[in-house]
Amino acid sequence: MNALATRRFLKMNGLGNQITVLDLRGSQLRVSESDARAIAAQPGARFDQLMVLHDALTPGTDAYVRIYNTDGSEAGACGNGTRCVAWAMMADPAMGDPSRTRLTLQTKAGLLPAVRESELVFTVDMGAPRLAWDEIPLAEPFHDTAHFELQIGPIDDPILHTPCAVNMGNPHAVFFVDDPYRFNLEQIGPLLENHPIFPDRANIELAAVTAPDHIVLRVWERGAGITQACGSGACAALVAAVRRELSARKAVVSLPGGDLTIEWRERDGHVLMTGPVAFEWEGVLEPDWFERAA
Numbered sequence: 001m002n003a004l005a006t007r008r009f010l011k012m013n014g015l016g017n018q019i020t021v022l023d024l025r026g027s028q029l030r031v032s033e034s035d036a037r038a039i040a041a042q043p044g045a046r047f048d049q050l051m052v053l054h055d056a057l058t059p060g061t062d063a064y065v066r067i068y069n070t071d072g073s074e075a076g077a078c079g080n081g082t083r084c085v086a087w088a089m090m091a092d093p094a095m096g097d098p099s100r101t102r103l104t105l106q107t108k109a110g111l112l113p114a115v116r117e118s119e120l121v122f123t124v125d126m127g128a129p130r131l132a133w134d135e136i137p138l139a140e141p142f143h144d145t146a147h148f149e150l151q152i153g154p155i156d157d158p159i160l161h162t163p164c165a166v167n168m169g170n171p172h173a174v175f176f177v178d179d180p181y182r183f184n185l186e187q188i189g190p191l192l193e194n195h196p197i198f199p200d201r202a203n204i205e206l207a208a209v210t211a212p213d214h215i216v217l218r219v220w221e222r223g224a225g226i227t228q229a230c231g232s233g234a235c236a237a238l239v240a241a242v243r244r245e246l247s248a249r250k251a252v253v254s255l256p257g258g259d260l261t262i263e264w265r266e267r268d269g270h271v272l273m274t275g276p277v278a279f280e281w282e283g284v285l286e287p288d289w290f291e292r293a294a
């Protein structure tokens with residue numbers, strides 16, 4: 001029997017971004033790529049991202065979190081999932097400590113302090129964006145990653161071109177457009193995600209700045225496809241809009257699943273993301289989920 005079988009999980013979402021939280025603290029268990037895919041295939045535990053809690057590695061942090069996409073690949077950041085983990089560690093009857101209103105999580109991309117603003121609303125400090133070409137990463141040196149060369153469609157009449165690259169703990173390419181809902185993201189998303197310019201693939205954003213404090217956004221997520229919301233994508237879109245002098249440093253980002261407030265703080269260059277979480281149900285990982293996948 002797979003060692004993960006019978007472990008309890010929480011099914012949650014952040015603005016419709018489907019999140020499953022699995023607490024493996026106090027054990028040596030690890031989720032493999034195929035375990036993640038097996039869990040993602042189950043309607044009861046289906047996720048865009050699986051957030052797996054491990055014992056803290058660094059003093060002053062509360063847990064080390066590994067993040068898995070639907071395809072089993074690992075990511076360094078997931079804004080919506082981080083808010084869900086913060087809720088679980090503060091409010092879930094079995095794993096939460098209701099006296100806590102702040103905590104710090106760690107992922108392979110760095111530290112993520114989170115604060116409980118109200119019962120279901122959390123702010124996460126997503127850290128400072130990395131903007132150099134080899135930090136995104138891009139496959140070739142570009143001096144100006146705010147306008148790097150990439151286009152799809154006919155050379156003289158491209159469908160999309162010249163995005164802005166931002167790493168928020170994971171790679172993003174933000175295309176500014178008039179109306180994100182005018183594009184066939186299902187079709188162009190995978191082409192761009194897997195373009196050779198992105199050695200680690202990339203999350204793809206279509207953003208429209210409708211006012212200095214408002215951005216409309218759709219996201220094709222690396223390893224997961226179209227999602228209702230992407231927290232790191234919303235952060236990347238705001239950073240990209242500021243780099244292009246299209247928006248203020250604080251804006252509401254409207255995704256298909258709802259709104260996030262994003263601020264690129266002047267003082268230390270960190271990006272703050274504020275938004276809600278929703279608990280859906282809890283369950284246990286069934287042994288036969290892994291047998292069928294093996």
Ligand SMILES: N[C@@H](CCC[C@H](N)C(=O)O)C(=O)O
Nearest residue numbers: 075078079080170230231232
């Ligand atoms: N939904 C997420 C982003 C998840 C990771 C992404 N697909 C990647 O592979 O980088 C969010 O809310 O930030």
